[in-house]
Amino acid sequence: MADEFLVFDHVTKRFGALTAVDDVSFSIKKGEFFSLLGPSGCGKTTLLRMVGGFERPDSGRIYLDGKDITDAPPNMRRVHTVFQNYALFPTMTIWDNIAFSLRLAKKPKAEIEESVDAILEMIRMSDHAWKYPSQLSGGQKQRVAIARALVDRPQVLLLDEPLAALDLKLRQHMLLELDTIHDQVGITFVYVTHDQGEAMSLSDRIAVMNLGKVEQLDTAAKIYEAPRSSFVAAFIGDTNFLVGEIVSTEGDYCTIKVEGLGAVSAYNDRKLDVGRKVHLSVRPEKIRVTLNPPPPEKGAGINIFTAEVTDVIYQGVYTKYWLKSGGRSMSALKPHSRFLLDQESITWKDRVYLWWHPDDGYMVENFSPMDVSLIQDPPAPKESSTP
16 A cells, blocks of 8 residues: 555564564554554564664564565664664764764765754754753753754654653653654654653554554544553553443443443444443543532433542642542543632532543443553542541
8 A cells, every 4th residue: 555654564573482572563654653652561662673673573574665674784774763862972063963874874065064954953953053962951962863863864763762861841842842843854753652642742643552462553532532442541541441231222322230330321332232241431531520410401311420539639730539439439530621719629528420421431342450450549548537
């Protein structure tokens, strides 16, 4: 296919008894910002290193722009890597660091000067051209590392946790920088990260990896709203897992009997029949928490349960509630769209209503109890200070 620019064809890589990448097949489009996302040890960096030529797969092939690069040495691939430690030459100026690969390729002096000056202007570092890396901030060093990797226009830029060494505010700023640079150069970016927020902010598509396999490959919105497995649902943000059996169906919806909670209405997108066991993911921000029941016009078909607040965690832009309903714990998020101090607050031990629309629960296809451990456990119930 025309959009299959970088292709992994049944790629497997082992290190002794460990299978780091397990029969992986997918393709990346030309010019795409693509992320490999997953926890440590899932195989994402190993995939990146195989593209760069630093590792060779034990089986399978890798193709770039229609050419088999599986056995090609790193210097014969138009692929560059940006690492989290920048890897700048400390005794060279910024200008010379960026010019290094062009000089190595024996490009004409005029071409080198034009290319380096242009990319310095693009990353807004022209005023720092004759400084040394030790004179730059972390964010500036990272921009220089990216510029050095892009100056000779590779076919693919590999970014291995490039923002991990930066503090939160600088990471947020660099996310915007990376997105802008990608839009300007139009080169295929392959980004490795364990940070869900980074991947979702930047990527055209994301491959979520677990234990050497791709669990789901899709856009950020589809991965978040429609996770295919319990691992994806738990790893990408928070969720509530409800396990039960379908007891009735009506049109596009079904009723699920959930132990400890009761009847839950859900959109039956998989068209499952009565008697099937299902695992429903309900994101905390989909659940409303109120002191009063929802108005009647909102109540039709809505899942409504009473609950007790077991903990309240204020996070500035939202408040997270831990709730006990029917003997089971659930979490909910309330965004602060209005001035909080003017609103009636919900606090510990309050009796409340929690409710959500049937469309806001999603049935995951593959469920593992181990994936529930990825979700932060609710805080221990507070003890009353009265005897």
